[in-house]
Amino acid sequence: MTRSGIRSLIEKHGILPTPQRVEVAGILLDKPQHLSAEQIIERLKAADSGVSKATVYNTLNLFSERGLIREVMVDPVRKFYDSTTRPHHHFYNVDTGELADIPDEEVAFGQLPELPEGTERESVEVLIRVRGKA
Numbered sequence: 001m002t003r004s005g006i007r008s009l010i011e012k013h014g015i016l017p018t019p020q021r022v023e024v025a026g027i028l029l030d031k032p033q034h035l036s037a038e039q040i041i042e043r044l045k046a047a048d049s050g051v052s053k054a055t056v057y058n059t060l061n062l063f064s065e066r067g068l069i070r071e072v073m074v075d076p077v078r079k080f081y082d083s084t085t086r087p088h089h090h091f092y093n094v095d096t097g098e099l100a101d102i103p104d105e106e107v108a109f110g111q112l113p114e115l116p117e118g119t120e121r122e123s124v125e126v127l128i129r130v131r132g133k134a
C-alpha cells in the first residue's frame, strides 16, 4: 500500500493520520499478517524510525478501537494485531508462537447457545491451538 493509500485508510476510520500513525500502519498493513507490538517496535527500529514504544502501543489501541486492525489474544500475555479485519479464525501454534488464518467458511457450528436476553451476536471467533506431533 502506498503512503497516501495508508493515510486515506486511516482517515476513513476517523483517525488523524499523523506521521507516526502512518509509519505504524505502514508496517502492519503491508500485507495480511499478525504482529505483536514488540515485533512492530523491532521493525520500526530496524527502519531507523523515531516512533517511541508508548506511541506504538497507543496507536495500536486506537487502530483496534476504530476497527482499522483487529486484536487477537492467544493467551493472557500474548496479543497479536491482525491486519485482516473481516471475520475469520486462527490456528495458534504453541511451539512456534505463530498465528495462521482460517477462512471463515471453513468453520461451521453445529450448535450455539441462545444469547443472553437483550444482546445480539457481535462475533464468534475460534482459536485452535496446535502443537507439533510428538
Ligand SMILES: [Zn+2]
Pocket (backbone or CB within 6 Å): 034, 082, 084, 088, 089, 090, 100, 101
Ligand atoms: Zn488473522
